[in-house]
Amino acid sequence: MSAFLVGIGVIVSLELRQRVRTVAWYVLIGVFVALVAIVTVLLKIALGGFGADNSGGAIFSAIIYFVLLLGTLVAPALSGNAINGDRDAGTLATTQVTLVTTWQLILGKFLAAWVTALAFLAAAIPFLIYAALEGGISGTAILVSVLVLAIELGVVAAIGVGLSGILSRPLFSVAVTYLVVAALSVGTLIAFALGGLSVQSDVRATTSYATSYSSTGQPEQCGAPQTTNYPVPRFDYFWGVLVANPYVLLADAVPTAYEAEGYPTDLFGNIKLGVRQAQLPPDFTTNYDECAGDSFQAAFETPREIIDRTTPGWFVGLIIHLVLASGALVWAWSRTRTPAAQLARGSRVA
Amino acid sequence: MTTSESAAAGIVVEGVSRAFGEVKAVRAATFTAAAGTVTGLIGPNGSGKTTLMLMLASLLKPDAGHITIAGFDPTVDPAAVRSRLGWMPDVLGSWSALTVRSTLEYTGRLYRQDRQSAARRASELIDLVGLEALADSPTRVLSRGQKQKLSLARALVHDPAVLLLDEPASGLDPAARVELRTLVRRVAGEGKTVLISSHVLAELDEMADSAVYLANGVTASKESVARAQAGVRAWRIKSSDDAGLVRALNGAGFGVDALTHERGEVMIPLGSETEASTLLATLVAGGVPISTFAPAVGDLEQTFLGLNAEDQP
Numbered sequence: 001m002s003a004f005l006v007g008i009g010v011i012v013s014l015e016l017r018q019r020v021r022t023v024a025w026y027v028l029i030g031v032f033v034a035l036v037a038i039v040t041v042l043l044k045i046a047l048g049g050f051g052a053d054n055s056g057g058a059i060f061s062a063i064i065y066f067v068l069l070l071g072t073l074v075a076p077a078l079s080g081n082a083i084n085g086d087r088d089a090g091t092l093a094t095t096q097v098t099l100v101t102t103w104q105l106i107l108g109k110f111l112a113a114w115v116t117a118l119a120f121l122a123a124a125i126p127f128l129i130y131a132a133l134e135g136g137i138s139g140t141a142i143l144v145s146v147l148v149l150a151i152e153l154g155v156v157a158a159i160g161v162g163l164s165g166i167l168s169r170p171l172f173s174v175a176v177t178y179l180v181v182a183a184l185s186v187g188t189l190i191a192f193a194l195g196g197l198s199v200q201s202d203v204r205a206t207t208s209y210a211t212s213y214s215s216t217g218q219p220e221q222c223g224a225p226q227t228t229n230y231p232v233p234r235f236d237y238f239w240g241v242l243v244a245n246p247y248v249l250l251a252d253a254v255p256t257a258y259e260a261e262g263y264p265t266d267l268f269g270n271i272k273l274g275v276r277q278a279q280l281p282p283d284f285t286t287n288y289d290e291c292a293g294d295s296f297q298a299a300f301e302t303p304r305e306i307i308d309r310t311t312p313g314w315f316v317g318l319i320i321h322l323v324l325a326s327g328a329l330v331w332a333w334s335r336t337r338t339p340a341a342q343l344a345r346g347s348r349v350a
Numbered sequence: 351m352t353t354s355e356s357a358a359a360g361i362v363v364e365g366v367s368r369a370f371g372e373v374k375a376v377r378a379a380t381f382t383a384a385a386g387t388v389t390g391l392i393g394p395n396g397s398g399k400t401t402l403m404l405m406l407a408s409l410l411k412p413d414a415g416h417i418t419i420a421g422f423d424p425t426v427d428p429a430a431v432r433s434r435l436g437w438m439p440d441v442l443g444s445w446s447a448l449t450v451r452s453t454l455e456y457t458g459r460l461y462r463q464d465r466q467s468a469a470r471r472a473s474e475l476i477d478l479v480g481l482e483a484l485a486d487s488p489t490r491v492l493s494r495g496q497k498q499k500l501s502l503a504r505a506l507v508h509d510p511a512v513l514l515l516d517e518p519a520s521g522l523d524p525a526a527r528v529e530l531r532t533l534v535r536r537v538a539g540e541g542k543t544v545l546i547s548s549h550v551l552a553e554l555d556e557m558a559d560s561a562v563y564l565a566n567g568v569t570a571s572k573e574s575v576a577r578a579q580a581g582v583r584a585w586r587i588k589s590s591d592d593a594g595l596v597r598a599l600n601g602a603g604f605g606v607d608a609l610t611h612e613r614g615e616v617m618i619p620l621g622s623e624t625e626a627s628t629l630l631a632t633l634v635a636g637g638v639p640i641s642t643f644a645p646a647v648g649d650l651e652q653t654f655l656g657l658n659a660e661d662q663p
Contacts, residue, residue: 003462010459017452018445090443094504097407097437098460099429339411339425343370 007100011108012115020078020116032070033123039066040127056135057257061267063131064145067124068246071117071153072181079113079160080174083336088170096338106161106333113157118150135266138257145254145268151318152246155325156181162328165336184321188245196235196278203232203282208289222291235278243317248275252314262302273303276310359385359420360543361406361512366415367567368401375401377567379415383545383560385511388538390554391547392654393564399547400440402564403516406545407437420511420543433461436510440517440547442497446490450481450500453489454507461508468507475503480529494521502530506537513537515546519553531557555648563657570657578656579649585626586615587633588642598638602629617646 043062047055083106086092095105132142160177167173206227210219242248248271256269264270361383368376376398383389393399404410405417408424408431417423422430445453451472458468476485479499484492489500498521505513515534519527534557538544548554554561563570570578589595595616599609610617620626630643645652 007460007462010456014445014448014456018447022447086443089446090439090441091445092443093404093407093409093439093441094437094443094457094501095460096409097432097435098457099432099462100460101429338409339405339428340409341411 004101004104007104008108008111011100011105012112015082015109015112016115019082020112025116028074029119029123032120035070036063036066036124036127039063040131056131056133057137057266058135060128060131060135060137060142060145061251063124063127064149064250065247065267067121068149068152068250071120071149072156072185072246074120075113075117075153075156076160076174076177076181078116079110079157079164080177081164081170082109082113082161083165083332084168084173085164085170087168092336096336102333102337106165106329106336110154110158110161110329113161114154117153117157121146121149121153137266138255140255141257141268145250148250148253148314148318152250152321155246155321158325159328162325162332165332166328180324184244184246188241188248192235192238192241192278195238195241196233199234199237200231201234201282201284202229203284203286204229205286206288208291210290219290222289225289232282234281236281239275239278240313240316242275242278243313244320245317246321247271249314249317249321251275252312253318256304256307258304262304264303264307269303269307273307275313276307279310280306359511360387361389361545362416362418363402363406363569364416366402366405366412366417368398368405368410368413375567376405376412376564379564379567379569381562381569383543383562385543386538386541387559388534388544388546388557390558390561390650391545391564392551392554392561392650393547394658395549397564398567399564400516401567403437403439403514403545403547406514407435407439408432433508434511436505436508436513438501438505438513438515438518442494442501444489444492444497444500447488449486449488450476450492451485453500454503457504457507463508471507475506478506478533479503480526495523495526498522499526502533510542512543513545515544517548518546519548519550527553551651551654552648555650558650561650561653563654565657574657575653578653578659580622581652581656581659582619582621583652584617584646585620586612586617586642586644586646587640588615590639590641592616595633595638595640598633598636601636602632615642 039062040059043059044055047058083092086095096102100108128142128146131137156177159180160174163173163177163180164170167176204227206225208222208225210221211223212220214220243252251268251271252275254268254272256272257265258269259265264273361381363379363381366376366379367374379398379402381389391399391402401410405412406419406424408419408428411425417425419431420434422434424431445456448456454472454475455465455468458471459465463471476482479502481496481499481503484496489497492500498518502515502518505515513534518534519530522530531553534544534546538559546554546558563575587595587599592614596606596609599616599618600606604618608618618629620629626643630640633640633643647655
């Protein structure tokens with residue numbers, strides 16, 4: 001093993017012993033396991049009540065989301081003061097005068113925060129196995145959802161460690177990390193909804209209804225075509241905002257299983273469908289002529305067809321997240337480098 | 351080893367300055383600390399001592415000037431400097447959840463020691479600074495003085511050739527101060543360079559071979575140090591026959607106005623050591639029973655006060 005990796009390993013072990021391995025931490029994991037257990041049981045009962053034959057799929061998606069939710073709530077608290085907290089405690093400078101490099105320090109702290117967040121995923125594994133068996137979920141779907149979840153937790157950990165190196169006050173950097181998580185998780189949804197609703201286009205609908213019917217109920221004669229205009233929201237302009245949402249990203253990335261009619265079987269698939277439908281622009285001119293035998297549902301597509309012909313935005317979102325995460329770490333590196341040329345106002349090296 | 355060689359193995363600072371925004375913490379620092387000696391870094395609060403220490407410790411980049419530590423420039427080759435430099439900061443930080451032993455072991459590991467040597471070195475250092483009883487307690491239970499000892503042990507983990515100690519004696523009890531002094535002298539005796547900053551000048555007087563005076567970010571020149579040392583200085587004289595002593599002093603040409611009485615001693619301003627020897631000889635020859643005849647303040651304090659007085663407009 002190279003000296004660089006050994007150095008990172010020492011920092012990771014130091015971080016885990018100093019920050020993480022406390023009684024409070026084990027209590028937190030215990031509470032988390034209890035919550036996941038309760039959610040699993042309640043979902044089983046609730047979905048069983050609907051007579052759903054595939055409650056396992058829904059439970060699986062729900063647990064993954066739950067781990068993502070709790071992981072993104074806990075990771076900022078664990079990572080958001082990794083560097084400036086050490087500076088406040090007077091242990092950063094004494095580490096920096098040793099032979100450990102700034103990159104080893106930052107990557108070690110990032111890995112420790114990531115490993116800590118992954119502990120939640122590990123604690124949820126028994127429930128995931130149960131749900132996967134119950135729902136007959138494909139190996140690929142399990143692999144992709146766990147992998148994307150793990151990456152997302154790493155992104156939050158990296159942003160937290162990065163901000164703790166960029167901002168000088170621990171409380172502030174933890175708060176900003178939470179704000180970044182909130183902006184990605186909730187802010188993107190708000191931006192999508194408000195954006196779509198504020199930009200509207202007119203749809204021109206031409207309709208011609210029958211004025212008389214034959215004895216068999218077939219339209220015989222139709223009136224003059226009538227034209228009406230009405231506005232529709234343009235979510236298709238804003239779907240790109242949603243790719244940066246970790247929940248959407250996760251749902252979009254996981255391969256979907258379909259029923260025979262082409263409907264998704266799990267929560268992820270339904271969210272994916274909703275997001276993909278938002279990509280489709282509305283029809284700006286609709287024509288309906290009852291005498292020509294038109295049907296309102298002439299252009300019906302199955303969810304599967306919609307998902308298959310729209311753009312998988314998840315990997316764009318993933319790239320955005322990875323750029324954010326590595327950018328935060330690089331910025332933190334440049335702010336933590338020694339010998340320091342510039343210091344933030346009001347901060348000191350040691 | 352010639353003087354220039356031993357200086358190169360120690361600390362060389364030439365024209366170093368460093369500002370934080372508008373504040374010029376260090377403006378012109380120039381000094382050398384030779385290997386095998388203990389050098390005191392003396393200056394009032396806010397004179398730039400800690401900033402200078404941070405630049406020497408390879409944590410802060412000087413705006414101008416040049417530093418070498420054991421022959422290496424900390425801005426050019428920080429790793430080479432760090433492997434030869436031990437730094438005990440003025441801020442007492444420790445990994446609160448770790449024990450004293452594992453703190454030292456982790457520090458050793460950060461200096462790229464393997465597990466066995468780090469563990470061995472940790473045990474040695476715990477014995478050296480006298481923390482055996484607390485070796486397996488978490489560092490958060492340590493008192494201020496015990497944290498000072500741990501901090502000193504941490505600075506010695508990799509057996510550095512150059513040791514920077516920033517206020518090492520604050521918070522130590524008298525016994526621990528004596529131990530610190532013995533330790534520092536021993537380290538210097540091994541041919542290493544020690545730079546100590548302290549407010550307790552009497553203590554530095556006993557430890558340091560030479561001193562660097564820093565005021566407003568500027569190191570005092572040799573000339574102004576000599577001038578400050580040459581100035582008039584108070585001596586204290588104690589005698590069982592107080593009235594006889596005053597009479598004899600009056601006879602030696604010191605008027606009543608020149609004398610002050612303090613805690614049963616007579617204080618008298620003298621211009622030089624020669625003047626002091628002459629006066630003592632006169633008093634003894636005159637049959638005055640003298641039990642104490644010494645400078646009222648130490649050499650360093652005298653210089654420090656003299657420089658400060660010179661600084662005032």
